[in-house]
Amino acid sequence: MEKRLFTSECVTCGHPDKVADAISDAILDACLAQDPGSRVACETMVTTNFCLICGEITTTATVDYAAVARETIRSIGYTDPADQFAADTVEILCRIHTQSADIAMGTNDAVGGAGDQGMMFGGACTQTPELMPMPAALSRALSNRLTECIASNDLLRPDGKTQVSVEFDEQGNVVGIDTVVVSVMHSADFEIGELRRYIREGVIAPVLEKYGFSIDNVAHIHINPTGSFVIGGPNGDTGLTGRKIIVDTYGGYFSHGGGAFSGKDPTKVDRSAAYIARYMAKNLVAAGLATQVQVQLAYAIGVAEPVSVRVDSYGTGKVSDEAMTEYLRKTVDLTPAGIIRKLQLRRPIYSATAREGHFGVADRSWEQTDLVDELKKLAGI
Numbered sequence: 001m002e003k004r005l006f007t008s009e010c011v012t013c014g015h016p017d018k019v020a021d022a023i024s025d026a027i028l029d030a031c032l033a034q035d036p037g038s039r040v041a042c043e044t045m046v047t048t049n050f051c052l053i054c055g056e057i058t059t060t061a062t063v064d065y066a067a068v069a070r071e072t073i074r075s076i077g078y079t080d081p082a083d084q085f086a087a088d089t090v091e092i093l094c095r096i097h098t099q100s101a102d103i104a105m106g107t108n109d110a111v112g113g114a115g116d117q118g119m120m121f122g123g124a125c126t127q128t129p130e131l132m133p134m135p136a137a138l139s140r141a142l143s144n145r146l147t148e149c150i151a152s153n154d155l156l157r158p159d160g161k162t163q164v165s166v167e168f169d170e171q172g173n174v175v176g177i178d179t180v181v182v183s184v185m186h187s188a189d190f191e192i193g194e195l196r197r198y199i200r201e202g203v204i205a206p207v208l209e210k211y212g213f214s215i216d217n218v219a220h221i222h223i224n225p226t227g228s229f230v231i232g233g234p235n236g237d238t239g240l241t242g243r244k245i246i247v248d249t250y251g252g253y254f255s256h257g258g259g260a261f262s263g264k265d266p267t268k269v270d271r272s273a274a275y276i277a278r279y280m281a282k283n284l285v286a287a288g289l290a291t292q293v294q295v296q297l298a299y300a301i302g303v304a305e306p307v308s309v310r311v312d313s314y315g316t317g318k319v320s321d322e323a324m325t326e327y328l329r330k331t332v333d334l335t336p337a338g339i340i341r342k343l344q345l346r347r348p349i350y351s352a353t354a355r356e357g358h359f360g361v362a363d364r365s366w367e368q369t370d371l372v373d374e375l376k377k378l379a380g381i
Contacts, residue, residue: 008251014158
């Protein structure tokens with residue numbers, strides 16, 4: 001029979017798009033550190049020896065945006081001018097202005113409306129301890145491990161990508177790992193055979209073992225399949241904020257509303273509502289009400305309450321999807337102000353999300369399972 005495969009990918013923080021995300025989120029954090037009420041929508045583009053920072057920022061904070069960008073680039077590891085993109089030599093151009101008054105009047109504290117229209121999704125399942133889909137969890141874990149190796153090996157460079165194809169049975173249970181792909185930027189001095197051995201033993205094997213798999217049982221492993229990845233980072237490919245939205249969520253396993261996260265303050269429901277949707281989905285699964293859940297929210301700009309809330313348990317629910325939707329409406333304040341209070345989102349916490357991932361990371365406020373007891377009580381479990 002044909003294998004039932006699902007594939008997810010991830011990238012390191014040195015990938016051009018994630019460099020742009022990291023700069024945007026670092027600027028957001030710098031604003032929030034001084035002024036928790038900052039309104040930020042910051043977009044970044046990076047390419048060969050150039051960084052453009054644009055957007056709308058209304059804040060009382062005093063922030064040197066270029067200095068924040070340089071420090072972010074430095075912390076990622078781009079410090080060698082020979083890479084054609086380095087913290088001390090890159091040209092930085094800023095085009096920042098204040099938020100539109102038309103948007104601001106619908107999202108101020110008196111109105112408390114959503115900062116944009118749109119739909120947001122959150123998901124959870126029992127495939128991994130962190131209640132994330134296995135393909136997304138593995139590709140993220142490989143990427144984060146690759147980043148650790150890059151920081152400790154002078155022959156590796158910050159840009160990297162991972163991809164995992166997981167095999168499922170007809171019931172949706174994880175059967176094994178079919179394919180693993182890892183590509184990493186490297187020095188020309190790193191011989192390809194040695195690099196492949198290093199990645200196989202130091203990155204792939206320990207990550208798979210952590211999730212209960214053996215590298216010996218993987219059918220296909222591709223490490224730097226083109227053979228050379230010396231030219232990379234923003235010099236090899238232009239990066240833009242918000243271009244890795246599937247990497248930032250569930251690797252395509254659950255739906256995505258289309259809005260990016262990085263560079264946006266929490267009045268932007270593209271970000272905050274996606275976080276609360278993950279919180280609700282994870283708590284439903286952690287409470288044992290279902291083994292797989294997707295929560296959809298939708299908002300109208302300037303309106304506080306969501307225009308729709310929907311739970312889909314894919315037929316795995318112990319109670320109906322309608323009942324679970326009602327439990328969430330009873331227990332969670334889904335207005336932007338309520339979400340911000342619940343998840344404590346006016347803090348400078350966002351740089352870490354651009355680097356390490358938004359979901360499945362234990363110390364995120366939206367990963368808490370403090371709603372479990374209340375949900376069990378409502379469901380009579």
